[in-house]
Amino acid sequence: MPSQDHDAFRIGNLPEGLNVTVSDGPPNAFKNIKQNELQLTQDISKFGLAGKIWHSAYALDLFFSEWTQPHMQPSNPIPEEYYLGQASKPYRILELGAGTGYVGIALARKLGPDCKIYITDLADVAPLIQQNVNDYQESLTAQVAVQPLHWGDIEHGNKILEEGELDLVIISDCVYFPELFGLLTETLLQVCSKNTQVVIGYKSRSLEKETGFWQDFFGRYFEYEPVRNISPPSTDSDSDDDETVEEIFGQEEDLYVFIGKKRPANEYKKADDTFTTLLFCTMNI
Numbered sequence: 001m002p003s004q005d006h007d008a009f010r011i012g013n014l015p016e017g018l019n020v021t022v023s024d025g026p027p028n029a030f031k032n033i034k035q036n037e038l039q040l041t042q043d044i045s046k047f048g049l050a051g052k053i054w055h056s057a058y059a060l061d062l063f064f065s066e067w068t069q070p071h072m073q074p075s076n077p078i079p080e081e082y083y084l085g086q087a088s089k090p091y092r093i094l095e096l097g098a099g100t101g102y103v104g105i106a107l108a109r110k111l112g113p114d115c116k117i118y119i120t121d122l123a124d125v126a127p128l129i130q131q132n133v134n135d136y137q138e139s140l141t142a143q144v145a146v147q148p149l150h151w152g153d154i155e156h157g158n159k160i161l162e163e164g165e166l167d168l169v170i171i172s173d174c175v176y177f178p179e180l181f182g183l184l185t186e187t188l189l190q191v192c193s194k195n196t197q198v199v200i201g202y203k204s205r206s207l208e209k210e211t212g213f214w215q216d217f218f219g220r221y222f223e224y225e226p227v228r229n230i231s232p233p234s235t236d237s238d239s240d241d242d243e244t245v246e247e248i249f250g251q252e253e254d255l256y257v258f259i260g261k262k263r264p265a266n267e268y269k270k271a272d273d274t275f276t277t278l279l280f281c282t283m284n285i
Contacts, residue, residue, distance in 0.1 A: 020044060022051075026058035027253045036109070040100045040132045050099040050125045054173035056201030056257075057102035059250050063199070063227060063257050064107055072249065073230050074259050077168060077197040078111070085112030085141075092166050093117045094191060096149065096184070097174040101129035103201075104170070108133075108142040115142040118160055120149035152183035157190040165193050172201040175213045185217040192262045198222060204254040211275060219272025224260030226278060 022042040037058075043051040062068060066083050069075045081087045091114060095104040104119035111117075119129050130146045149156040160166070169192060174184060192198060200218075204210065218224070227249040250256055263269075 020049065020052055023053040023055075027055045027255065029250065029253045029255075030058055030062060036106075038102060038106055038132075038136070040102055040105070041128065041135070042100060043128060047099075047125055047128050050097075050121060051128060053100050053102050055203050055253065055255055056173040057100075057106075059255050059257055060103045060170065060172055060199065060201040061106040063201075063249070064103075064110065066110065071230050073228050073246070074225065077199065077259065078115075082111050082115050085114070087112060087114035089114070090164065091115045091168075092164060093168045093170065094160055094166050095119050095170045095172070096151070096187065097121055097171060098129055099125065099172075101132045101146070103172050104129075104144065105132060105136055105140070107170075108140040108144045109136065111142040113141065113143065116145065116163070117142055118145050118147055118149075120147050120156075120160070122150055123148040149187070151180065151187045153187075154190065157187055160191060166191055166196050169196055169198045170200075171198070173203055175200070175202050175210050176205060178209050178212055181213045181217045184213075185221065188218070189221055189262070192222075194262055194264070196262065198224070198258075198260045198262075200224075200258045200260070202256050202258060204256070207279070211279075214275030215271050215273065218260070219274050220269045222260040222262055224258045224274065227257040227259060 022044060025037060038061075040053060042053055045051070063072065064076055064078065066076075066080070078091065078093075079087070082091050091111075093104075093107065093115065095101075095117065098104055098119045098121045101119045104117045108115075108117050119133070121129060126146055126148050133140070133144055133146055147156075147160065149160065169188065171184075175181075188198065202210075228246045229249050230246055248256060
């Protein structure tokens with residue numbers, strides 16, 4: 001294994017003073033919501049941070065569940081026909097920094113055979129993903145490919161694109177280490193076309209470190225907005241003043257889902273204040 005890949009694994013997944021435990025299930029806000037929770041292998045001792053199921057994985061699983069769509073805005077970007085197995089053309093999904101593979105595997109159990117999901121992480125982490133894919137193989141209805149993808153590695157990105165343009169890129173709990181923000185953004189710029197949608201699950205843990213990703217990296221090149229829960233007006237009231245109620249999805253857990261698309265090259269920014277505006281005006285953090 002190239003030393004560069006192993007160094008990236010060590011830096012990103014085995015930070016000094018690592019002190020985390022395996023997940024025991026969804027965060028409190030989601031515990032009462034019916035989900036087919038996956039029981040994947042977790043192994044922090046061997047895979048570090050990549051060996052744990054993080055909270056954003058549960059949020060994205062819920063977001064991509066077909067039955068939640070009437071209650072989400074913006075809604076799931078995956079067209080309904082791919083859930084019904086009635087698609088007329090392929091749909092390609094890439095998960096970056098997949099860790100245990102939770103989100104990709106959950107999606108592969110929901111979507112039909114016209115979907116192909118590339119579940120990727122560093123080469124050191126790929127065996128854990130493959131083990132979890134193998135454990136659920138009989139229930140997977142979409143196509144799945146487990147591949148190494150080192151952020152910033154052009155050859156890895158090109159290999160993913162060999163089969164065609166990507167429709168969707170998914171990132172779950174990968175915004176935590178400033179040294180990797182540039183590499184992650186490089187890969188996003190490479191693999192995303194103007195038509196590719198990006199869905200990011202994000203748990204706020206250290207705003208001082210994490211704001212830079214949204215302001216100086218992702219936000220410069222991508223337009224994005226948070227997913228909101230939509231609650232229709234009460235049918236028990238005769239008032240004409242009732243309004244649809246919106247709240248940020250996952251806000252009670254400092255947990256958010258963002259949907260974005262790449263800006264045209266002539267609209268790239270020096271910096272972007274979308275995230276800061278959301279913090280002060282919407283999220284109330």
